Amino acid sequence: MSAAHPAAPHEPVLVGETRARLEALFPKYPTRQACLLPALWLVQQARGWISEPAMAEVAEVLGLTPAYVKGVVTFYTMYHTHPVGRHFIQVCTTSPCGLCGAEDVMRALLRETGCGELGATSPDGRFTVVEVECLGACGFATPVLVDDDFHDSVSPEGVAGLLARYP
Amino acid sequence: MGYPHPIHPKETPVLSRHFGEAEARTYDGWAARGGWEGLRTALAMAPEAVVEAVKASGLRGRGGAGFPTGLKWSFMPKPSARPHYLVCNADESEPGTFKDREIMRWTPHQLLEGVAIAAHAIHAERAYIYIRGEFTEAWAIMEAALAEAYARGALGGDALGSGRRIDVVLHRGAGAYICGEETALMNSIEGKRGNPRIKPPFPAQAGLFGMPTTINNVETLAAVPHILVRGAAWYAGLCLGSPKSTGTKLISVCGHVQRPGNYEITMGTPMRDVIFEMAGGMRPGRTLKAVIPGGSSVPVMTAEEVGRCVTDYEGVVAEGSMLGSAGMIVMDDSADLVYQLWRLARFYAHESCAQCTNCREGTGWTTRVLERILAGQGKPEDLDLLVDLGEQMTGKTICVLSDSCAAPVVSGIRKFRGEFEAYIRRERQPALATV
Ligand SMILES: Cc1cc2nc3c(=O)[nH]c(=O)nc-3n(C[C@H](O)[C@H](O)[C@H](O)COP(=O)(O)O)c2cc1C
Numbered sequence: 241m242s243a244a245h246p247a248a249p250h251e252p253v254l255v256g257e258t259r260a261r262l263e264a265l266f267p268k269y270p271t272r273q274a275c276l277l278p279a280l281w282l283v284q285q286a287r288g289w290i291s292e293p294a295m296a297e298v299a300e301v302l303g304l305t306p307a308y309v310k311g312v313v314t315f316y317t318m319y320h321t322h323p324v325g326r327h328f329i330q331v332c333t334t335s336p337c338g339l340c341g342a343e344d345v346m347r348a349l350l351r352e353t354g355c356g357e358l359g360a361t362s363p364d365g366r367f368t369v370v371e372v373e374c375l376g377a378c379g380f381a382t383p384v385l386v387d388d389d390f391h392d393s394v395s396p397e398g399v400a401g402l403l404a405r406y407p
Numbered sequence: 408m409g410y411p412h413p414i415h416p417k418e419t420p421v422l423s424r425h426f427g428e429a430e431a432r433t434y435d436g437w438a439a440r441g442g443w444e445g446l447r448t449a450l451a452m453a454p455e456a457v458v459e460a461v462k463a464s465g466l467r468g469r470g471g472a473g474f475p476t477g478l479k480w481s482f483m484p485k486p487s488a489r490p491h492y493l494v495c496n497a498d499e500s501e502p503g504t505f506k507d508r509e510i511m512r513w514t515p516h517q518l519l520e521g522v523a524i525a526a527h528a529i530h531a532e533r534a535y536i537y538i539r540g541e542f543t544e545a546w547a548i549m550e551a552a553l554a555e556a557y558a559r560g561a562l563g564g565d566a567l568g569s570g571r572r573i574d575v576v577l578h579r580g581a582g583a584y585i586c587g588e589e590t591a592l593m594n595s596i597e598g599k600r601g602n603p604r605i606k607p608p609f610p611a612q613a614g615l616f617g618m619p620t621t622i623n624n625v626e627t628l629a630a631v632p633h634i635l636v637r638g639a640a641w642y643a644g645l646c647l648g649s650p651k652s653t654g655t656k657l658i659s660v661c662g663h664v665q666r667p668g669n670y671e672i673t674m675g676t677p678m679r680d681v682i683f684e685m686a687g688g689m690r691p692g693r694t695l696k697a698v699i700p701g702g703s704s705v706p707v708m709t710a711e712e713v714g715r716c717v718t719d720y721e722g723v724v725a726e727g728s729m730l731g732s733a734g735m736i737v738m739d740d741s742a743d744l745v746y747q748l749w750r751l752a753r754f755y756a757h758e759s760c761a762q763c764t765n766c767r768e769g770t771g772w773t774t775r776v777l778e779r780i781l782a783g784q785g786k787p788e789d790l791d792l793l794v795d796l797g798e799q800m801t802g803k804t805i806c807v808l809s810d811s812c813a814a815p816v817v818s819g820i821r822k823f824r825g826e827f828e829a830y831i832r833r834e835r836q837p838a839l840a841t842v
């Protein structure tokens with residue numbers, strides 16, 4: 241994932257391959273608006289986050305307004321409205337995982353990544369760690385999502401080894 | 408089976424029989440295990456006959472509400488120029504529940520087959536499977552299975568050579584518990600914020616894109632091929648308790664048990680068998696304190712209630728709770744129930760879509776009052792305040808997220824009042840820093 245500085249000039253994102261993948265979705269839905277969530281995923285996959293100019297581009301292609309698109313983006317917790325670390329880490333701390341030590345895993349992640357606090361990016365830009373609600377894997381506590389990789393049964397001791405796989 | 412654990416002798420593995428077998432994920436692997444026969448059988452039947460078979464099986468919705476599936480399908484209007492849609496709810500976000508994930512990870516064709524049968528039964532040419540955004544692994548497996556099912560002609564313009572069109576589209580969520588609520592989910596597919604809709608109109612009249620729609624949970628649909636192949640009478644006969652609860656049910660067991668996992672039981676199996684035998688019971692030296700049996704959105708049960716409980720829709724209600732999605736959150740005597748209920752209240756406050764005042768304010772205040780109790784700043788009247796808040800949050804909002812927050816908290820206070828009072832009387836060290 242690349243993370244352009246928020247102030248950098250906007251390079252169009254819905255072009256080339258990304259645009260083609262979006263247009264391939266059109267026949268699957270009776271409205272253009274229904275392609276909004278998939279379009280936002282495509283933007284985030286290409287850029288690592290969703291900037292306001294990118295939202296305006298999505299709005300233009302789908303026949304929506306930028307304000308409408310922003311309203312949808314901000315409803316969903318998985319869309320990033322600002323740049324994040326090269327690797328984005330989501331750890332579940334909801335009660336079922338909490339009973340099995342998830343908070344210790346979260347603290348180990350904050351310490352070993354150097355992020356220090358939730359939502360912050362490590363000084364080297366490598367990691368951002370966030371706490372999330374139930375990941376639907378409560379029997380495999382503690383689940384940790386690193387980018388698109390779902391890791392089950394992570395223990396505090398396993399954190400260093402896990403992070404080593406994400407340079 | 409409680410993958411990665413072997414099948415327990417008291418389980419009835421139907422949906423979960425092939426969990427853990429990577430080969431079952433492929434089209435041929437699934438066909439070699441009897442797969443796609445259910446769809447072949449269904450396509451040779453009139454749609455109405457499929458609905459009747461599902462009605463006769465007694466199958467009820469596995470997403471939480473337990474609504475009879477065949478009856479729901481029969482609410483769909485006669486075919487007309489308006490397209491019908493089938494939606495599969497794979498948003499699984501209810502704390503304690505992780506069964507749909509395993510169905511998709513291990514038996515993606517089982518789900519696709521069930522989806523296709525349901526689409527046929529309700530006269531839909533297109534089905535959407537809404538998979539929560541965090542299920543990246545399940546998504547990739549479903550995507551590969553879908554491509555293979557199309558390539559082999561099981562889906563598409565001529566499903567299994569029947570002349571019938573059945574298209575399936577995967578749609579990815581983006582992080583929002585509320586999108587598991589059926590009308591919020593439909594808004595989400597339509598490219599909107601995931602706010603639940605006021606009912607009526609019900610989805611069968613005006614659902615996805617305003618068209619007649621049926622929505623079912625992953626586990627509900629995955630059961631359908633087996634009903635078609637083995638017969639409604641066989642399914643209805645899988646019943647050890649109330650005749651209104653039939654078939655098998657995946658029970659996700661998590662928290663303080665030795666073998667967390669999904670155990671597939673015949674409806675009516677004693678709850679103590681699930682927790683103490685299949686899931687291995689408590690760790691050495693520990694005793695059971697409480698279980699929240701239906702995912703986190705239902706009343707807490709005491710060990711005594713668990714000991715008596717028959718695991719089916721009626722049996723759990725008889726012990727003062729609900730079967731819900733059957734995600735059992737188990738707590739032993741080391742658990743701080745007050746802390747756990749605060750953490751759950753925080754979950755609901757975070758996930759409220761904030762449309763309804765009683766939910767937005769109620770989940771927020773419940774969290775804050777529990778927070779001050781845990782910080783050693785609680786007042787004696789706080790427990791009555793929480794119960795009163797719970798009443799204002801029950802039956803007063805568009806969807807039941809609000810009720811779902813109140814249920815565990817209010818029942819927790821009623822059944823474990825002493826644990827709350829210990830914090831309020833400063834007999835217990837604060838569990839949270841000063842608020
Ligand atoms: C707040 C809330 C969250 C829900 N989450 C889910 C979910 O994640 N998965 C699900 O299948 N049903 C969920 N439901 C229930 C659905 O609204 C709906 O009843 C269900 O998908 C119907 O399918 P079924 O009849 O097969 O159970 C939720 C309901 C509410 C109120």
Ligand code: FES
Nearest residue numbers: 332337375377378
């Ligand atoms: S509570 Fe952590 S995955 Fe469900």
